[in-house]
Amino acid sequence: MxxxxxxxxxxxxxxxxxxxxxxxxxxxxxxxxPAVDTQKVLVSAAALPQGLLLRDEDLAWKPVPVADVPPGAIVSGAPDALELKGALLRHAAASGTVLVAEDVILPSAPGFLAATLKPEMRAVSVAVDDVSGNAGLIQPGDYVDLLLTQQMDRRTDLPDLAVSSETVVEHVRVLAVGSEIKRPKNSDAPETVGNRARTVTLEVTPRMGEVVSVAARLGSLSLALRSFATASRDPAASPPASAVQPAPVWAGDISRAVRDLPRSRAVQVAAAAAPAPVAPRPVAIYRGSEKSDATGSVAAGGDSAPSPLPSIPASR
CATH class of the missing domain: 1.20.5 (Single alpha-helices involved in coiled-coils or other helix-helix interfaces)
Known part of the structure; x- marks a missing residue:
């Protein structure tokens, strides 16, 4: 080689x-x-305003080094981890902020319902059924409109005006459904018809509270769920004021059958309900032996000039 x-x-x-x-x-x-040990802790999924009732969409899990986990943080998998869904946020939180127990007021805490109210606001409860309450799908933290439906047949004889519906309160926050003041978990089984709430508590101004009380006496109330995709999630933000008050919706606006009823039938119904005119009673006037009606015509012969009134006889 x-x-x-x-x-x-x-x-x-x-x-x-x-x-x-x-x-x-x-x-x-x-x-x-050495490998860095981390834990998943609960953080805010977006910038959250003060006074917000937390939803699942507001919370997220974020891996954080064990050494950086603050005291009181909600750790994933911990046996004593708090459930923050439905809790009230005490102060504003930036996106990604680690949430601790001191940052919220839990629904089980005393005075939670009063703490959720904005300044100068009131809590008023309205009765609902399975249909008017959206079949139990409305939950605390949602925003709704309140609709009033009235039967007007006792107040009018026109078929077009037999039923009316109008929005009496707009953009109010739901504080409680029945006795529940927190949203159920996604894993909870659907409620049965017998267990659905019969009352809904709303956050209103004092004036709105008076409107709701009167509306409850006039007819039936229904809840209309508003979209959650609003420009601001700040509970302190005032709802947009309507420039023009919408007109009520009447039966004739919806039903062609009611609108196309023969007008003669409507007139007959109105005429049947109207009281019959009272005929004037004749009035007879006696002047001595003469008799005349209220027009002054003389029934017996004689001078057409009115005779003087008879003198009062002297007392015996």
């Missing part, structure tokens, strides 16, 4: 040995580097 070949073999062997040594050193350094 020539010296050139021997030299080439030695160079290749040296390169292989150097490569092996490098791999061994690199793997040893990786093994010696």
């Amino acid at each position: 020539s010296n050139v070949i021997k030299f080439a073999v030695l160079i290749v062997g040296a390169l292989m040995i150097a490569l092996i040594v490098r791999v061994v050193i690199a793997s040893g350094s990786h093994r010696s580097k």
Whole structure:
């Protein structure tokens, strides 16, 4: 074997040995580097305003080094972890802020319902059924409109005006459904018809509270769920004021059958309900032996001029 070949073999062997040594050193350094232990903690999924009733969409899990987990943080998988869904946020929180127990007021805390009310606001409850309450799908924290439906047949004889519906209160927040003041978990089984709430508590102004009380006496109330995709989720933000009050919806606006009823039939119904006119009674006037009616015509013969009134006889 020539010296050139021997030299080439030695160079290749040296390169292989150097490569092996490098791999061994690199793997040893990786093994010696300690792994960072993390825990998943509950954080705000977006910028949240003060006074917000928390939903699932407002919360998220974020891995945080164990050394950086603040005291009171909600740790995933912890047996005593608090359920913050439905809790009231005490102060505004930026996106990604770690939420602790002191940041919220839990629904089980005393005075929770009063704490959810904005300043100068009131809580009023209205009676609902399975249909008017959206079949139990409205939950605390939702925003609704209140609709009043009235039977007007006792107040009018026109079929077009037999039933009316109008929105009496707009954009009010639901505080409680029945006795529940927090939203149910997504894993909860659907409620049965017998267990659905019969009352809904709304956050209203004092004036709105008077409107709701009167409306409850006039007819039946229904809840219309508003979209949650609003420009602001701040509970302190005032709802947009309607420039023009919408007109009520009448039976004739909806039903062609009611609208196309023969007008003669409507007139007959109105005429039958109207009281019959009272005929005037004749009045007779006696002047001595003469008799005349209220028009002054003389029944017996004689002068057409009115005779003087008889004198009062002297007392005996």
